[in-house]
Amino acid sequence: MLWVHKYRPKRLEDVVLEPEVRVKLEEYIKAGEIPHLLFHGSPGTGKSTVAQILIDNLDCVCMKLNASLDRGIGVVRDQLSMFAASQGAEKWRIVFFDEADNMSVDALKACRSLIEQFEHRVRFIMTANYPKRIEPAILSRMQSFEFKPMGNKESLRRLCSILDQEGVTYAKDTVFQIIEKTYPDIRTAIQCLELGVVGGRLVEVVEADECSAVMCAVKNKNMQVLREIAYRIDYVRAMRCMFDNIAEIEDKSMKRIEKQVKIAEYLYRDSSIADRQVNFLACCLEVMA
Numbered sequence: 001m002l003w004v005h006k007y008r009p010k011r012l013e014d015v016v017l018e019p020e021v022r023v024k025l026e027e028y029i030k031a032g033e034i035p036h037l038l039f040h041g042s043p044g045t046g047k048s049t050v051a052q053i054l055i056d057n058l059d060c061v062c063m064k065l066n067a068s069l070d071r072g073i074g075v076v077r078d079q080l081s082m083f084a085a086s087q088g089a090e091k092w093r094i095v096f097f098d099e100a101d102n103m104s105v106d107a108l109k110a111c112r113s114l115i116e117q118f119e120h121r122v123r124f125i126m127t128a129n130y131p132k133r134i135e136p137a138i139l140s141r142m143q144s145f146e147f148k149p150m151g152n153k154e155s156l157r158r159l160c161s162i163l164d165q166e167g168v169t170y171a172k173d174t175v176f177q178i179i180e181k182t183y184p185d186i187r188t189a190i191q192c193l194e195l196g197v198v199g200g201r202l203v204e205v206v207e208a209d210e211c212s213a214v215m216c217a218v219k220n221k222n223m224q225v226l227r228e229i230a231y232r233i234d235y236v237r238a239m240r241c242m243f244d245n246i247a248e249i250e251d252k253s254m255k256r257i258e259k260q261v262k263i264a265e266y267l268y269r270d271s272s273i274a275d276r277q278v279n280f281l282a283c284c285l286e287v288m289a
Helices: 019-031 047-056 073-085 105-117 152-166 172-182 186-195 209-219 223-229 235-244 253-270 276-288
Strands: 037-040 060-066 092-098 122-128 143-146
Touching: 019 047, 019 143, 037 047, 047 092, 047 122, 060 073, 073 092, 073 105, 105 122, 152 172, 152 186, 172 186, 209 223, 209 235, 209 276, 223 276, 235 253, 235 276, 253 276
Parallel strands: 037 122, 037 143, 060 092, 092 122
Antiparallel strands: none
């Protein structure tokens, strides 16, 4: 089992949370009742993990969808409508939309209709990196919680604990380099940690596979690979990786600057554009051109 899954917290007390957020979530579990919930914050801060912990502790049946893949109105009209309308012995029917800020405008409007129609037995849990992309009419119906990154000391403690449990020999300076390279995404930090272990020793800081794959595909002008991995990567981190390592792609210094300016423009658009995947792929095309 990959470490990122093996060491994913299974209990609320194992997740680093703000005290007021923890208290409120514990109240939901104790009461067996939840409102519609929105968990927002930067990638790797525990949003999906906490959502799954809540689901595991409630009398419910859950439909989980990743909005980066299942983002159209057809999914809401067909799959969700049928799920919400069906009857069961469970108290709640929970729709868990991961990365809900990637949903289309029409799909979000259709979700609003379902929220109103099945208020008595259906609850929506959504996670988002950019909550402003979600329709205000939906936000007003949800209890919102911000997930903040754990500090460097807590990140160091968590990564060292994993290495100790795996019996890996390491230097804390090397672990801290991984934290600096991936902060605030603890999930990516754990991936880098596992990649850096050779023969029971943490020997080097290794880039996460996703960024390495993006850099390789851009250098080789392989659009097919980029399209395949575009569904599962952190676009901001991938574009920053291209920005920081532009010398690996472009030999001429003036063209490096031009391409870095272009990447910066796409990074700026990422926070407000309707389709982030198209924005990312367009950025890659500009860099490859």
